[in-house]
Amino acid sequence: MKLYELQAVAKRLNDFTFISRARRIEDNTIEITFDKKNSYFFNMTRGHSFIYKAPSQRPLQGYNAPFDTLLHSLLSGSKLIGVDVLNNDRILRLTLAPKSSYKDKIIYLQFEFTGKNTNAILIDDNEVIIEALRHIDADSSFRVIRPGVELLPIPSRVLSHENTIDTHTENGVAGTQHPTDIDQLLEEKFMQIQQKRLREMKKQKLSTVAKKSEKLAQLLEKLPDEKALKEEEQKYKQYANLILANLYQIKPYDTKLNTYDFEGGEISIKLPKNIKVNRMSDYFFNLAKRAKNKAKNIHIEKENLQSKKAFYDNIYYALKQAKEPYELELLVPKRGKSQRKKEKLKEGELFWIEDYKVMVGRNANENQKLLSLAKGNDIWMHTREIPGSHVIIRTDKQNLPESVLQAAAKLCVDFSTDQPGNYLVDYTKRKFVKIQEGSNVEYDKYQTLAVLKEGVEIRE
Incomplete structure (x- = not known):
């Protein structure tokens, strides 16, 4: 941030009379709304x-x-007294x-x-720190930033010519011109930063989700064929029966059994290690049973x-x-620092919308599990007339803000279909x-939200 730009910002902010809202919207970004409708962001x-x-x-x-x-x-x-x-x-x-002070009081931000x-x-009017975005200890700097400590001035420095003289900017908007010009400059800066950040975040999050989908595709590819499993079951049954039929001639130190199958053909069976001879048939019967169960459940x-891959x-x-960026962060949130943010679900995906816990099922089994986990006053959501994800919002018996319901409904649609359109x-x-x-x-006493899912304009 160049000095002349900061001076133009100060001049513009002096046009306002009060602050209607101040809050942090990202780790290092503070939003301040002046006179109810003018929001400036300090990164x-x-x-x-x-x-x-x-x-x-x-x-x-x-x-x-x-x-x-x-x-x-x-x-x-x-x-706002002055900037x-x-x-x-x-x-x-x-x-x-x-506003909250009972008598005349001055503070500084x-x-x-x-x-x-x-x-x-x-800072208070005695130049003592009330609180700070980031604290700095004595072992890091001579200038300690801690509540209750007097704020020392930053050592003066020699500014470069480009920092002190406002000739022009790359956008052709001079910072020392009319206040609306600095607004235009700051709005253009926002658009540039937003687009760049959106591209970077989108690239990173698309890569993360693509890897999950690819991993599931690989698991699908590795799934054994049902027909092959049934053939494996018959093979192991045959091995077990042949071992029982030839038990008398197998020695404890034998590594294989050379014999004839029940059709008279020669066959060689590799015997398992560290298993007693009289337990070898049980070993192969168990393998046959395992192959049978796997063949029975492989479609599940x-x-x-497939449903998890479709979800991603x-x-x-x-x-x-x-x-x-808010939409991107909602769909694929970054790993939180607190233990609560690291919480995971065994079945389903976990999201946080304005500190409300939102659980989404990725398939029928997970939908069923989430229904069993939900409490009576939790909110349940589902897209009307199309199969898809069930969404559970943990309310803790609180009334949900409309913004949370809208965001959760958008998630419900996004995770249920990739087709654009209007959904209920x-x-x-x-x-x-x-x-x-x-x-x-089946459900009753329900309400309905309309969600527009737009099409993807750019395909890779």
Whole structure:
């Protein structure tokens, strides 16, 4: 972030009178909404910090650290007294009067776009740190960033000519012109960053899902043929019976049995190691029984693998049509840091939508299992008139936000079909769903959401 750009941003923000909302929407990005309708985003990633302007965005996850709690309580509804660039350096300071204070009180929100010191810091009127986006200890820097510690100034530096002089930008928009010009610049920056990020995220997540689908395809390819398993069963039965018929001539140290089958043909049977002679027939009878059971159930295993592969193929197509990072992160969330985010399901896929636990079945068996796991007040979802995934939203007896229902309904459609179109998703409490057979159900007291699934415009 260049100094002249920051100065233009400060000039623009001084046009506003209050902050209606402040929250973190990503690990290093803070959204501040001025005068109810103007959202500016402060990305405080070290080495790549910048500001952009865009419509208000939905957080990728819930953030509940002390910094987030104070950011919300101190800034939401606060009066904006002024915005300044400090010490001719890349430090943007917002001076605020919190709405919640019972008497006149001043606090500061300081954004530091300064390399290794990049940070967002809440400060009181005595220059003492209230809280910060990232803490810095004494063993890392002379400038300690901790609650209750006085905020030391950043050492002054000599700025390069390009940082201090605003001649032009690559977009042809000068930062020192009219405030609406800096808005245009920040909006263009958002579009560039969004498209680049979308491409990078989409490429990475498509690769992840493609690998899962490919692995399932390999497992399907390796599945033994039912006919071959039945032939294997007959072979092992024959071996067992021939060993019983020739038990008297097998010595404990023999490694194979050369004899004649029941049709008079010569046959050589390799004998198992470390098994007593009188138990060798049982060994082959067990192999025959195992082959018989596998042949009997191989179609079930095949159907399970095929349905799981179809599930990931549907995710793949949904990823390709996604238009914003939030959709990508919802479909294929990154591994969470907390233990709760690392939670996994043995049957089905687990997602988190605004901190609500959402479980999705990938086939009939998993749909049935999720129905048994769901509590009475949990929300059950299914696409109307087409077979597909059952979705369970864990409510913990809370009323769900409309945004959670809409996002879960989109997941329900995305995981049930890869065909574009308009779909209806019925939902009701689990206690109003009656299991008929397997995962087939009847339900009442339901509501319906309409979901539009758009087509994939670009095919690889």
